[in-house]
Amino acid sequence: MCRHFPKYALIFLLLALSGLIYLLHNIHKVENWNCHTISSLYQLQSRVQSSFIPVHLPTFYHNRTFCAHLGQKPSPEDELEEHYLLDLIAWPGPPSAPIALRQTSDPVHSLFTILPTERGREWHVGDQLEALVQMHDFQGRPKRYGGDFLVARLHSPELGASVVGEVLDHKNGFYSVLFPLIWEGPAQVEVTLVHSSEAVSVLRRLREERPDRVFFKSLFRLGFLSETTVCNMCLPPDQQPMCNYTDLHTGEPWYCYKPKMLSCDSRINHAKGGYLKNVITNKEALLFQRDVNIKVHIHPSGPDRIGVLPPRKDEGHTESSNIIPDPIKLEPSGYYYKDMWRPLGGITVRLFNGSSSVIQCLKNKVINMYGDSTVRQWFEYLVAIVPELKEFNLHSPKNIGPLMAIDSTHNILLKYRCHGPPIRFTTVMSSELRYISNELDGLSGGPDTVVVLSIWAHFSTFPVEVYIRRLRHIRRAIIHLLDRAPGTVIVIRSANLQALDQEVSLYNSDWYSLQLDKVLRAMFKGMNVLLVDAWQMSLAHHLPHALHPPPPIIKNMIDMFLSYVCPEKKKIHQK
Ligand SMILES: *[C@@H]1O[C@H](CO)[C@@H](O)[C@H](O)[C@H]1NC(C)=O
Ligand SMILES: *[C@@H]1O[C@H](CO)[C@@H](O)[C@H](O)[C@H]1NC(C)=O
Ligand SMILES: *[C@@H]1O[C@H](CO)[C@@H](O)[C@H](O)[C@H]1NC(C)=O
Numbered sequence: 001m002c003r004h005f006p007k008y009a010l011i012f013l014l015l016a017l018s019g020l021i022y023l024l025h026n027i028h029k030v031e032n033w034n035c036h037t038i039s040s041l042y043q044l045q046s047r048v049q050s051s052f053i054p055v056h057l058p059t060f061y062h063n064r065t066f067c068a069h070l071g072q073k074p075s076p077e078d079e080l081e082e083h084y085l086l087d088l089i090a091w092p093g094p095p096s097a098p099i100a101l102r103q104t105s106d107p108v109h110s111l112f113t114i115l116p117t118e119r120g121r122e123w124h125v126g127d128q129l130e131a132l133v134q135m136h137d138f139q140g141r142p143k144r145y146g147g148d149f150l151v152a153r154l155h156s157p158e159l160g161a162s163v164v165g166e167v168l169d170h171k172n173g174f175y176s177v178l179f180p181l182i183w184e185g186p187a188q189v190e191v192t193l194v195h196s197s198e199a200v201s202v203l204r205r206l207r208e209e210r211p212d213r214v215f216f217k218s219l220f221r222l223g224f225l226s227e228t229t230v231c232n233m234c235l236p237p238d239q240q241p242m243c244n245y246t247d248l249h250t251g252e253p254w255y256c257y258k259p260k261m262l263s264c265d266s267r268i269n270h271a272k273g274g275y276l277k278n279v280i281t282n283k284e285a286l287l288f289q290r291d292v293n294i295k296v297h298i299h300p301s302g303p304d305r306i307g308v309l310p311p312r313k314d315e316g317h318t319e320s321s322n323i324i325p326d327p328i329k330l331e332p333s334g335y336y337y338k339d340m341w342r343p344l345g346g347i348t349v350r351l352f353n354g355s356s357s358v359i360q361c362l363k364n365k366v367i368n369m370y371g372d373s374t375v376r377q378w379f380e381y382l383v384a385i386v387p388e389l390k391e392f393n394l395h396s397p398k399n400i401g402p403l404m405a406i407d408s409t410h411n412i413l414l415k416y417r418c419h420g421p422p423i424r425f426t427t428v429m430s431s432e433l434r435y436i437s438n439e440l441d442g443l444s445g446g447p448d449t450v451v452v453l454s455i456w457a458h459f460s461t462f463p464v465e466v467y468i469r470r471l472r473h474i475r476r477a478i479i480h481l482l483d484r485a486p487g488t489v490i491v492i493r494s495a496n497l498q499a500l501d502q503e504v505s506l507y508n509s510d511w512y513s514l515q516l517d518k519v520l521r522a523m524f525k526g527m528n529v530l531l532v533d534a535w536q537m538s539l540a541h542h543l544p545h546a547l548h549p550p551p552p553i554i555k556n557m558i559d560m561f562l563s564y565v566c567p568e569k570k571k572i573h574q575k
Pocket of ligand 3: 351352354355357
């Protein structure tokens with residue numbers, strides 16, 4: 001047989017074999033690359049150059065709202081709402097002339113003062129406490145314009161009590177902070193500069209012009225061949241052919257550069273690519289220094305503590321529980337007392353201590369959780385405190401999902417799924433990549449269906465229009481769901497504050513979260529949904545800010561959630 005085997009065929013076979021080895025070797029390289037978290041452009045470029053696939057990051061046009069113009073054009077009504085929402089979150093900026101660091105806001109030189117009331121320094125429950133903040137620069141000169149990002153809380157560690165303050169910007173370097181006085185006893189004011197107005201203006205520019213500062217990638221594979229390309233909400237269209245993954249149902253845009261050899265259909269997964277470095281100048285970097293001008297307390301000019309007396313008897317003051325806070329103005333929506341969150345003007349929170357009280361509440365219910373890792377925390381918390389809720393092994397990655405837990409005895413089903421692109425998780429299979437609104441369209445709903453949403457953290461690097469469009473689709477799906485299945489319970493968890501350093505500030509600052517959160521509050525205002533105010537619950541609390549708030553805060557959120565899902569039945573008086 002061998003005699004008949006031609007010589008050239010052997011050479012051909014050898015060539016083919018060495019080609020295959022080369023190919024396999026490189027596939028290994030590319031897939032390895034896929035497993036790493038790439039933290040810099042340079043790393044990415046050098047890695048990409050060393051692999052045989054000529055992938056490189058696109059050159060974005062760094063002009064205004066490049067991404068927002070992609071995707072479907074909003075209808076005239078949607079456009080009107082968009083203008084209203086953008087007006088609502090308008091933020092005063094510093095003058096456009098270049099400013100030296102010494103002329104920017106310095107928390108150490110700035111001061112706040114508790115203002116006396118008409119009756120002097122005497123406060124009662126039901127009164128309002130006002131503190132006046134005056135900002136100064138690093139030379140100690142008063143600031144003449146607004147736009148500093150301040151947060152404030154009034155607290156009493158002795159009582160486990162705290163409430164956030166509403167900050168009003170007078171746009172002249174002065175800010176008023178207003179606190180409702182809810183508890184009797186000591187109360188201490190704390191004011192924090194999160195970012196100077198000059199830093200906020202850098203963040204705003206990045207948001208409008210550098211949506212590329214977080215990039216994404218997808219792996220494409222067919223047989224032995226695999227390639228990885230760069231993906232985003234928008235890509236410069238003139239640099240390489242693209243794959244268009246725009247969602248046909250919602251019109252939500254998503255693109256990847258087309259792999260050289262594979263088709264767009266061979267996309268396997270979606271992943272965070274990394275964060276670009278060097279998106280700000282050295283001078284701008286001075287505006288983002290930990291312990292200097294990121295989240296630094298402002299000192300009081302006099303006492304920062306008052307004693308709150310019992311309510312005045314002479315005049316009918318409004319019960320604090322009768323105050324309906326305006327969600328858009330970020331007026332206090334609740335407060336901690338004995339470390340337990342008590343919402344103002346809404347539901348009464350009960351404590352769900354043991355697993356039996358949770359089971360009693362969730363019995364016969366399907367709870368669908370959708371969104372980012374901040375709602376996955378709720379899933380994890382419930383599974384941890386209710387041993388009867390057994391997590392079902394779907395063989396999905398732990399931090400990505402989808403996740404499912406079942407208590408078949410009590411007929412409880414708990415599910416979690418992450419939201420669609422631009423989800424910044426490590427690797428989500430393409431087949432598991434879904435938009436929340438499409439998922440909601442697939443629910444039958446009803447009084448035994450609970451929907452929990454949390455979608456904010458992965459939108460901060462994009463212009464706000466992108467978030468508005470996403471929420472518009474979700475809101476439409478919720479309206480349809482409530483129309484076809486009244487009684488469906490909808491809960492939305494708002495954004496929360498997090499630990500900030502320079503790097504985190506540039507892509508995930510609390511300023512971005514606050515802007516998105518105001519949009520969220522406005523877009524769901526007046527709807528039959530519960531807003532769990534994670535913003536105020538994390539701001540008022542004494543524990544440090546964290547992207548994933550610590551268990552005591554989650555417990556308060558879950559108690560509020562369960563109290564809404566299972567309101568206390570009114571006792572019927574029998575004779
Ligand atoms: C951004 O700049 C590019 C190149 O200069 C231009 O083609 C594009 O139209 C600009 N886009 C917007 C939204 O201004
Ligand atoms: C991508 O597909 C969507 C939906 O088919 C379409 O509206 C959009 O124009 C496409 N984008 C590009 C850049 O071709
Ligand atoms: C839950 O625990 C708190 C404090 O530990 C207690 O005051 C309350 O009565 C408990 N509630 C229930 C329903 O067990």
